[in-house]
Amino acid sequence: MINNFLYEQTTKILFGVGTFNRIGIETAKFGRRVLLVTESDKPPLAVVYDKAEALLKKENLEVFRFTGVIPNPTTESINLGTEIARKQKIDVVVGIGGGSALDTAKAIAVSAVNEGQAWDFLFYKKPQPQRTLPTIAVTTTSGTGSQVTQVAVMTETVTRTKSAIYNNLIFPKAAVIDPELMATIPAHITASTGFDAFAHSFESYLNINSSVYTDMVALEGIKNCVKFLERAVNHGDDLDARTGMAWADLCGGLAIANAGVTLPHGIGMTISGYCPHIMHGESLALTYPSFTRFTFPYAVQKFAQVARLFNPGYSSETDLKAAELCCEEIDIFLKKIGMWLGFKEFGVDRHTLREIANRSHDLPDYKANPVIADIDEIYRQLQVGLDRT
Incomplete structure (x- = not known):
C-alpha cells in the first residue's frame, strides 16, 4: 500500500x-x-x-x-x-x-x-x-x-x-x-559538492518524512552519484560524467525540497558556523563514517538497498549484513573521491568539537533521522573524526 x-x-x-x-x-x-x-x-x-x-x-x-x-x-x-x-x-x-x-x-x-x-x-x-x-x-x-x-x-x-x-x-x-x-570546476570542489549531492539523496531516503515519490527520486540520485562522481573528479572534461552528476544533483535537490535531510546536515551546518573555512561537503564527509554506523541498525532495509547500488553482489547477503556493508562502501567511496578527512587537518580541536556538539540541536534536522542522537552522542561521533587518517 x-x-x-x-x-x-x-x-x-x-x-x-x-x-x-x-x-x-x-x-x-x-x-x-x-x-x-x-x-x-x-x-x-x-x-x-x-x-x-x-x-x-x-x-x-x-x-x-x-x-x-x-x-x-x-x-x-x-x-x-x-x-x-x-x-x-x-x-x-x-x-x-x-x-x-x-x-x-x-x-x-x-x-x-x-x-x-x-x-x-x-x-x-x-x-x-x-x-x-x-x-x-x-x-x-x-x-x-x-x-x-x-x-x-x-x-x-x-x-x-x-x-x-x-x-x-x-x-x-x-x-x-x-x-x-x-567542466572547469576543480577536482576537490567537484568531490565536495558531489558528496553533498550524494548526502541529499541518501538522507532524504532515510528521512522519516520520506515518501514513495521522494524515495524514487533519491535512489536515482544515489545511483548516479555512485556511477559518475569518481569519473567527474578524475576527468573533469568528461561531459557524460558531468551530465550524470548534474542529474544526481537535481534529484537530490528535488528530494530534499520535500523530504528534507537528517542528522549530518544539522551537524554540518553547525560545523560551518564555527569553521567557515570548511566547505559544506567536507563537513558532511567528516561526520558520515560515524553517522552511518550509528544509524544503520534503525534503517536496515534502506541501508541494504543503497549497499546493493554500490555492489549488486550484496543481493545474496541478508539485509542486515548488506546494511552493515553499506557503511564500508560509503567509506570506500569517500576515499576514492579524496574526501576521507579528519578534523585535525582543518585545525579543529576537541574544545571546538564540544562547542559544535552543544549546538547541533539548534536546527531540527536531527529529529528526522531514523534514530535520535543526543548531544553526547553527537560529540562522540565528532571525536571519531578528530584523528581520522
Whole structure:
C-alpha cells in the first residue's frame, strides 16, 4: 500500500547541454531590471558571467552586478547585495554559481522587498515574508540542489550561527542546469559538492518524512552519484560524467525540497558556523563514517538497498549484513573521491568539537533521522573524526 504524500515543486527546469543560452529569454519573462549575483570576476567562471550578461542584454534587459558572493554566505555579504537591489529597483535576481551564489540570490530576493534583513526571515521566525523577487538559478556545480529548493542558507558571523530561510516563495522561477558550465570546476570542489549531492539523496531516503515519490527520486540520485562522481573528479572534461552528476544533483535537490535531510546536515551546518573555512561537503564527509554506523541498525532495509547500488553482489547477503556493508562502501567511496578527512587537518580541536556538539540541536534536522542522537552522542561521533587518517 502506498501511503499518502504531498509533493510540491514550482521551479521550471531547463536541463542539458546548451540550456545556458536561454537565460536571457527566461529572465525577460519576469522583468527588465536584473541583478546578476556572482562571485568576483576571476577564472574559470569569469567568462560564464560575461556571457550571462551578454545574453541578458541581448533581450534588452538592464543588468546590474553584485560580485560579492562568498563561500558560506554571511548576513553581511547578503546585506550588501540587498542594498544594490533596493537602490536599483530590481525586478528579477539571477544567481550564477554554486550553492553560495544561489542561496545569496534567493536571500537578496527576499530582503529586497521586505523591511529588515534576510536574517529576519529564518524558517522559525514570524512573520514570514509575503512576497519576494523572482529568481533565476544557474548552477555551475553539482551538489547543493539549491536551484530547485525553497532554502537559502546563511551565517551570522557574530554568533557563529548558520541557519536558513525556508519558504516556498523562494523556489526559483527557473533552474538552468547546463553540464558544460561544470567542466572547469576543480577536482576537490567537484568531490565536495558531489558528496553533498550524494548526502541529499541518501538522507532524504532515510528521512522519516520520506515518501514513495521522494524515495524514487533519491535512489536515482544515489545511483548516479555512485556511477559518475569518481569519473567527474578524475576527468573533469568528461561531459557524460558531468551530465550524470548534474542529474544526481537535481534529484537530490528535488528530494530534499520535500523530504528534507537528517542528522549530518544539522551537524554540518553547525560545523560551518564555527569553521567557515570548511566547505559544506567536507563537513558532511567528516561526520558520515560515524553517522552511518550509528544509524544503520534503525534503517536496515534502506541501508541494504543503497549497499546493493554500490555492489549488486550484496543481493545474496541478508539485509542486515548488506546494511552493515553499506557503511564500508560509503567509506570506500569517500576515499576514492579524496574526501576521507579528519578534523585535525582543518585545525579543529576537541574544545571546538564540544562547542559544535552543544549546538547541533539548534536546527531540527536531527529529529528526522531514523534514530535520535543526543548531544553526547553527537560529540562522540565528532571525536571519531578528530584523528581520522
